[in-house]
Amino acid sequence: MVILSDWLAAQLDKASAEPVYRQLLQLMQQAILTGQLAPGTKLPSSRLLAGDLGIARNTVLHVYDQLSAEGYVLSSTGSGTYVADTRPDSAAVGARPDATTRAVPEPNPRGDMSMRGQRLIDEAGVSARQWGAFMPGVPDVAEFPSRTWSRLQSRLWKSVNPELLTYAPGGGYRPLRRALSDYLRVARSVRCSPDQIIITTGIHQSIDLAVRLLADIGDRAWVEEPCYWGARSVLQASGIKLAPIPVDNEGLNPRESDLRHPPRIALVTPSHQYPLGMVMSLARRRTLLEYARQHKVWIIEDDYDSEFRYGSRPLASLQGLDDSDRVIYVGSLGKLLFPGLRMGYMVVPERLVDVFRTGVSELYREGQLIQQAVLAEFIMDGYLTSHVRRMRTLYGERRQLLIDAVTQRFGDALPVMGDEAGLHFVLGLPDHCDDRVVTAASYEAGVIVRPLASYYLGKQQRKGLLTGYACVAQENIAPAFATLARVIEEHAFGPKSKPRTRERAA
Template sequence: MRIASLSEFLLIRIERLLDSTLVKPRNTPKSGLSSGSSTSSAGAPLNRQIYQAIREAILAQLLPSGLQLPSSRDLARELAISRNTVTYAYEQLIAEGYLETRAGSGTFIADTTPNQIPGGRLNKPPLTDPSGQSELSAHGAQLIQQAGVSDLQWGAFMPGVPDVTLFPNKIWSRLQNKHWRRSRADLLTYGEAGGYMPLREAIAEYLRIARSVNCHANQVIITTGIHQSLDIVVKLLGEHGDSAWVEDPCYWGTRSVLNSLGIKPVAIPVDTEGMRMRLANLRQPPRFICTTPSHQYPLGMVMSLSRRRALLEYAASRKVWIIEDDYDSEFRYGSRPLAALQGMDTHDRVLYMGTFSKTMFPSMRIGFMVVPESLAGAFATGVSELYRGSQVFMQAIMADFMTEGHFTSHIRRMRMLYAERLQLLQDAIAHHFGDRITLTGGEAGLHLAMGLPPQCDDLAISRVAREAGIVARPLSRYYMDPAFSQKGLLLGYACVPSEQIRPAFDKLATIIKAHWK
């Protein structure tokens, strides 16, 4: 279609752009718009409409370079709008290089054609993969394919999420306001290497008392959580192509981080005593051993003392690094929390990791690790170099929260509540399935694992449950080696209100029974 004038062209372009006639045609009486910030009925400034219409037409090569534009006065008269509105659009396009002015001649479309790359082509290749995953690296594609993240992070029966509705907000707000009133610049800028020292001191003191960890404050390194802790350990102590023993099943995030860094995970099966090292594995020492000895994730067993000692002796003799994820160690029901593996280490081969995501709230994004004293300086520098000091203000509040005793009090209260909810969930499971289903992990943590018969499709159950608004993670997805894979569901109870546990499981039980074969 032939366009009679640039003003008519702009009218058509703007209509297509915003799917409505936002600038009135020439034969329509003036609207009284008289400033560059005037807006249409849809709320879009007219100057931006003109700017965007001309800009898109230039990028689409509908307006050729060298074409002279009408003066701002003439175009404003054609569009029946204020000249200031057109002037703003022209000036913005000139500033961005789309238009150019020539003294005594007027305003022209600039030549924006990119320079030809030697040996290259500017033609856009055909789109063969709308998802864009074909552009991913091998590590990236594997990460996305095996991702375990969920779009639902709250409610029945999301594992690993605490009840944040019962967090002591008033205490936290008081501590936060105290720091805001002080107006300390050091809390609002990048933090010191290793993290906020008062928090490191508070964590060291807590770990010595509650977890029998041997450390002082300089050995405590503040991170954003287990993922970043594992990431920095591998980057500073590992090489691309190294291997790492991981428990099978294990936390999916551990495998994701290792794979993304070029570390090969080697599946080591677990039994009632924890990680079961086999002779074939012992003959090929890894660079790292990733373990959750105090509360295996996701099955919940505790590593026996004999295997702990064997693991430490093997690591010392073969110069292997043990990465201890002290998962949910604070929430143990019916007995005191167990001592950490790090407290037994006499050869400095254990790197201990923890997080406040389960004891406080996940969005805090504060974790920590305890490294051997000989590595403390390097790790503090490494974390600062790669990630910069972050959340310093939050770290200061957390330090006060711990030193004033609120942290231990909060854990005690939540431990009692979670024990009650665990019992409610166990009762609901027993009501529907009696002794036909095995449960593991009920002694500690924020979830339990419910075993299913081998013929049950836990993936299908999980999908149907999700459609019904219930999260029930399939246990089989946590295994690496199909030979050891078991069917089941991970059921979190911490973030489910007590009165909702039974009704939610009744709904889930109906879904399970429909898939029971």
């Protein structure tokens, strides 16, 4: 007993910000787990221990109660408190190696991971920074009408209906599904009723759900080459084998050999190919739909940012042309409003509505009904359309500023590709240039871009940088581009070469 209280007295730090109760509890738990206090040992009475440690008896009583509630000790009225026997059952778990023979944990966690986990982490595309010039795919969240949102939100919270605080079975908040179906019919020519809409946390989750419900491990999916690394990762992590299909100016362009092996799933971005930016032609759309009908292929249409089209009106969706119910349409509020909202939607064929409603509940326990209710009001009151309209003008101006800066500095030595829509364009680099190296050097210099290389599954066909303009305030475009241009010049044209103007390049 004396030894225990001496040891505890030496460890307790009464001047620490950590309460004495918590310190004492942790010390006693540690003493029991390490065997310093053997099973069956009788603990000193609370009065004695409190006196030895110079602390309140109530503190010790609370600690003993907690130890008893967690199974570390057994107390019986009258006879005292004893350390419980909590040693693992050696018949069940085998002998534990002693401290001297225990393997030193490997610093590299690969051995802990599954094969698909290793692949996911090895090929991860996610960036540690998500904001700043020229982060692609990010809207200007500083322009989001947060006051309006907060007003709608506080009105809802003031008289909150308990139904809004539960899980959200049934595919999500009905008024939101109605508002979205109206919006999608008008803005994207999607053919749908509110029932066909399933609210998710975004396109990642929509793809994950579709793949789990419609494909089996080992099934094949066509993906565009190049394609969005995030969608690729979601498919691969579900055990789907990827078949990269080339794209040209008209979008997905399968070869004879591809057509001979129909996949289970085809994941496409027809309105704005990601990342190169072309539009799938009507002929290719019809061919893909017919092929899907004949071979029972599920088409996942990722329509992630096509509201932002600059020269012309937004283009109609592929889903709107589908007469055979082979298209699962997925969209996101991340680019329209702000990515951290984590809200998206999918439109599924009528006969699959119940399947997807049950699937989303079963796998993810959906919720956020209150956020969904705010969003429903935001859309119904017209704020979504006016925000999108305002952002389209703003992003259009920023895009033009950046294109002008590129042209002024490099003439047509560096092509700008896929700039008709979206939040980024691809700045082409000469073939001898390693876009990953340029990306790393520009990151060092304080400017974020993404290398085209990381979007190819097979051999890289073109060199380039995904350059986002939407989230960069006008006044920051020129200075940030000057930094990027210096890095590009050094790597693309040699450290000593001078800026190439249109005249020099011509």
